[in-house]
Amino acid sequence: MTITSAGRVDRTAVLPLEPTEEERVLRSTVSDIVGRFGHSYYMERSRSGEPMRELWELLGKSGFLGLNIPEEYGGGGAGLTELAIVLEELSARGCPELAMVLSQGIAGSILPLHGSAEQKARYLPGIASGAEKFVFALTEPDAGSNSHNVTTSAQLDGDEWVIRGTKYYISGVDHCDHFLLVARTGTNEATGRGRLTLFIVDDPNIAGLERQPIPTALQAPERQFTLFFDGVRLPADAVVGEVGHGLRPLFDGLNPERVLSAVICTGVARYALDRAVAYTTQRQVWGVPIAAHQGVQHPLAEAAIELEAARGMVWRAAALFDAGRPAGEEANMAKFLASRAGLKALDTAIQMHGGNGLADEYGLADLWGIVRLQQIAPVSTQMVLNHIAQHTLGLPRSY
Amino acid sequence: MSDVPSLLYTDVEDDLRAAVRSMLESHSPWARVLERTDGDVAGDRKLWTLLTDDLGLAGLALGEDVGGAGASWREVAVVLEELGRAVCDVPYLTSVVTATALAEAVGARELLAELATGAVAAVAVPFTQPLDHPVSDPPRFAAGRIRGRVPAVAGAAEADVLLVPVAGAVVRVAAADARIEPVPSLDMTRRVADIDFGAEGGAAATVLAERDAVPAALARAAAVSAALLASEQLGLAQRCLEMTVEYVGQRRQFGRLIGSYQALKHRLADLWTAIAQARAVARYAAACAAVDDKDLPVAASLAQAVCSVVAQQAAEECVQLHGGIGFTWEHPAHLYLKRARADALAHGTAGWHRRRVGALVDLPPVAD
Numbered sequence: 180m181t182i183t184s185a186g187r188v189d190r191t192a193v194l195p196l197e198p199t200e201e202e203r204v205l206r207s208t209v210s211d212i213v214g215r216f217g218h219s220y221y222m223e224r225s226r227s228g229e230p231m232r233e234l235w236e237l238l239g240k241s242g243f244l245g246l247n248i249p250e251e252y253g254g255g256g257a258g259l260t261e262l263a264i265v266l267e268e269l270s271a272r273g274c275p276e277l278a279m280v281l282s283q284g285i286a287g288s289i290l291p292l293h294g295s296a297e298q299k300a301r302y303l304p305g306i307a308s309g310a311e312k313f314v315f316a317l318t319e320p321d322a323g324s325n326s327h328n329v330t331t332s333a334q335l336d337g338d339e340w341v342i343r344g345t346k347y348y349i350s351g352v353d354h355c356d357h358f359l360l361v362a363r364t365g366t367n368e369a370t371g372r373g374r375l376t377l378f379i380v381d382d383p384n385i386a387g388l389e390r391q392p393i394p395t396a397l398q399a400p401e402r403q404f405t406l407f408f409d410g411v412r413l414p415a416d417a418v419v420g421e422v423g424h425g426l427r428p429l430f431d432g433l434n435p436e437r438v439l440s441a442v443i444c445t446g447v448a449r450y451a452l453d454r455a456v457a458y459t460t461q462r463q464v465w466g467v468p469i470a471a472h473q474g475v476q477h478p479l480a481e482a483a484i485e486l487e488a489a490r491g492m493v494w495r496a497a498a499l500f501d502a503g504r505p506a507g508e509e510a511n512m513a514k515f516l517a518s519r520a521g522l523k524a525l526d527t528a529i530q531m532h533g534g535n536g537l538a539d540e541y542g543l544a545d546l547w548g549i550v551r552l553q554q555i556a557p558v559s560t561q562m563v564l565n566h567i568a569q570h571t572l573g574l575p576r577s578y
Numbered sequence: 579m580s581d582v583p584s585l586l587y588t589d590v591e592d593d594l595r596a597a598v599r600s601m602l603e604s605h606s607p608w609a610r611v612l613e614r615t616d617g618d619v620a621g622d623r624k625l626w627t628l629l630t631d632d633l634g635l636a637g638l639a640l641g642e643d644v645g646g647a648g649a650s651w652r653e654v655a656v657v658l659e660e661l662g663r664a665v666c667d668v669p670y671l672t673s674v675v676t677a678t679a680l681a682e683a684v685g686a687r688e689l690l691a692e693l694a695t696g697a698v699a700a701v702a703v704p705f706t707q708p709l710d711h712p713v714s715d716p717p718r719f720a721a722g723r724i725r726g727r728v729p730a731v732a733g734a735a736e737a738d739v740l741l742v743p744v745a746g747a748v749v750r751v752a753a754a755d756a757r758i759e760p761v762p763s764l765d766m767t768r769r770v771a772d773i774d775f776g777a778e779g780g781a782a783a784t785v786l787a788e789r790d791a792v793p794a795a796l797a798r799a800a801a802v803s804a805a806l807l808a809s810e811q812l813g814l815a816q817r818c819l820e821m822t823v824e825y826v827g828q829r830r831q832f833g834r835l836i837g838s839y840q841a842l843k844h845r846l847a848d849l850w851t852a853i854a855q856a857r858a859v860a861r862y863a864a865a866c867a868a869v870d871d872k873d874l875p876v877a878a879s880l881a882q883a884v885c886s887v888v889a890q891q892a893a894e895e896c897v898q899l900h901g902g903i904g905f906t907w908e909h910p911a912h913l914y915l916k917r918a919r920a921d922a923l924a925h926g927t928a929g930w931h932r933r934r935v936g937a938l939v940d941l942p943p944v945a946d
Contacts, residue, residue: 473839474841
């Protein structure tokens, strides 16, 4: 397929009501690739904790991982929309890939805008091809939704930064080649908030860094970790953007993160509804397929309606982002709607499978964790409501 | 809580229910209720006489020493279920429950004896206001005269006697001495009226309770009112469910009874379970009122938090599942919907009561 080389700045905020031929081809090509692996592949890797390496490499080789990365760095030069299409198709075939959210989504959005020439040349080609994977270390035990409370510190010692502190719920560190790190390099005396700086940690096995897995109900190839930084030394050129202004690049990664989290949910929802339709039309009880009952049809129809409504908001958010327009409101709304629609579709599909809904063979219940997660991360449902109440409706800040 | 007896209906309560239902079926069919909503007269006086004189329901919860029947708020609750079922226009909740509970709490024996014979009283507080929640501009009382206004009081137009909370006292005023102006309201089966005691000379008033006795008396009457209103809401909800089940068992579409569609039968099953919960909290609240259990304030607010919602849900389902016919004047569904809506505001909304439950069970208050 061909991907338009138009850069993000040339795109207008237009959303076609019907998929373009290019989108159709992109979707079906990706879907065919993922279909060769199937959900059992995801399940197997979730159990072993190994990455879905073969699928990742195949997608990378075919150019589907770097769609949002500028062409000069080996990417497709398209946008978030195209990247999100790929991730939705992965999810719709039962292989949601969290690594894409972190590597292409966050790092791949931040570095082209805020990285130095050397950083871009060094890291973007690896992100684009998938050969090198980034994760993202922001949250701490006392700094979850409130990033200003980050206490992990970075202090200059000669021309090196020395990092001390703890990061919490950091995904996929064992699969990554590099990660982005947010640390406090000072405190704003007026507000008491941290002055934050964004760093690249080139080597996740660097001296002074320990990691400890956190067992969770999430069944995904990625594990969660606590990271302990005890005097980790980073070179001066590890800083992304300006010292003390790390929130600026950070915010440029948030909207892609929300949109990509949303398409994991809409993709899994499509997968779940496909499975439910296949099962309920074939399964007979009392002489008719159970799909003949309104008690089965209506919840599935409702889930389908809510899914399409959520998808409308997802593609709108992605289009706005790609056109360089403010997209925070739409990206938050998209994540909110998609996470609910995903959870509802999956839960309904599980219910319609009766006892089989929890059987590994039917491949549904193991996806609960990754969909349920999106009510909490990357931003909780309640923080989205706070944001919309305050910024869209102009209500007083409540937290 | 351990003192609260079984919440199941006793034989005596079943007999009482049967007697009231039979009376209402004969004398307050819904067509009569509907017809009366177009008229000018608040309260079905003929029905009131039958209920109080023939069945002796006015003094049900009062002791025999003041001429009452010596039963309790539990039996009154059963009567209210039946009155709610039939959306009757009688001042039973306002007089036999709210005014009687307040008269009892202030020890107004003379008034209680009048109430036991069927005299109608109303507490001059807006119907939407919990009695123990201060009103912004209460009437002023001084030197045996009362002045000022109280808006939107239920049961006032039917009343012979008004009980009026004022600063530091509860006073008694003859209804004939006040100007009582009925105002249109959504629920014309329980009308509300504005009371004006006059600004200049005011109206003559006698003190029933003063100072320290007042807050506790109002709190008691508020709790009993909220607790018992739940039974009216329960009866209303139950009737809405029954009408709807009957309808979906007769109406055919696409060659089938519509009640055979899961989309409808599951909805009605959900409503049934909601009403079972409403019955549990309404009965518990009535039982707490009957034995003056210390859990009454929680039970009363819990009952309102649940029953206000369930009664409206039942009335809305009744309209929806009756299809077009449920939306017409010639079907009683609208009477139930309006009553359910008005009841949801009466004596504090469900939200107000949830907040109060929070305070009563020591949850931290919402930051202001």
